[in-house]
Amino acid sequence: MDIIEKLESGERLEFEDSIKLYELDIFTLGKYAFKKREKLYGKKSFFNINRHINPTNICKDICKFCAFSANRKNPNPYTMSHEEILSIVEEASKRGVKEVHIVSAHNDKAGLEWYMGIFKKIKANFPHIHVKALTAAEINFLAKEYGYTYEEMIDMMIENGVDSMPGGGAEIFDEEVRSYICKGKVSSDEWLEIHRLWHQRGRKSNATMLFGHVEKREHRVEHMLRLRNLQDKTGGFNCFIPLIYQRENNYLNVKDFVTGQEYLKTIAISRLILDNIPHIKAYWATSTINLALIAQEFGADDLDGTIEREAIQSAAGASSRYGMPLEEFVYLIKDSGFIPVERDSLYNELKVW
């Protein structure tokens, strides 16, 4: 069966099929991905009103792609106090923010109580706010630093009030590429195991993929298929998020920037092969808002949120440092011919704007 027949039949796509998808022209690929998106959600595009907080940039690990952690290229180490974080959450809450997305570097001086205690304080003061926090990379770092099992760490997160896990730290699962771009960080098996255990507790998480650096298409496809495989077992992933590598202020020397066309193909392919992950997020911070809006026609149904502040990717050149005003976000989605639907962090629909 050729690839078009497979797409027409709706049969599950495997590794070789997915490589062939990349070779299709972008309009044919886009047509099939959009058809699938339309069947699921029509022209609805989901977003949330969220606030990203990155409480420390002091990191024990050295990832070549990272411009956020304090180092020679970014010599401004900081660690927020719990009071500072709480006052950010308080201000955000007054503006109607419904989710805080908290991701830090791997700071071995901050202490476990600094990492965990803040969630309890946020929940005690702002019980209506959804806490999406701690990547599998952070959980792996904390477990090893303080001598806990992953299960114990996960119980600790739940006890302290973490509601869901963000998808960071996945990078690219291929271990050879991984050891070149982020040696020493959580391995791909460990990343997947932490999410498996989190899902086993009935909790939801997201999954990212950092691409457009030194990986090949094969590595992206393999990454997605490993996620699909785990999702078959747990059903715990809400969303898949391809993140375009940003090239400023870091130590990964990449000359060829990923093209818009390659991004749109990657979004479309993720929609077609991840038949068991409900949402595909075009994360405007790394794709630019223009490309994210076009990605809606290539299978993406989610645009993340208003963000407000963001330090990790903006340190490497992304346009997310100050987020996006809600009115502008809604206007842009409408203007692109889609229906802006505000969602909560677990994809329950809250309001059609």
Ligand code: V47
């Ligand atoms: O894992 C670091 C990435 C991630 C760069 O779950 C970079 O909804 C591009 O995971 N260029 C953290 N990316 C952010 C993240 C995320 C973002 C938005 C939504 C969600 C979600 C999760 O940022 C890291 C890493 O892959 N990152 N440096 C860079 N130079």
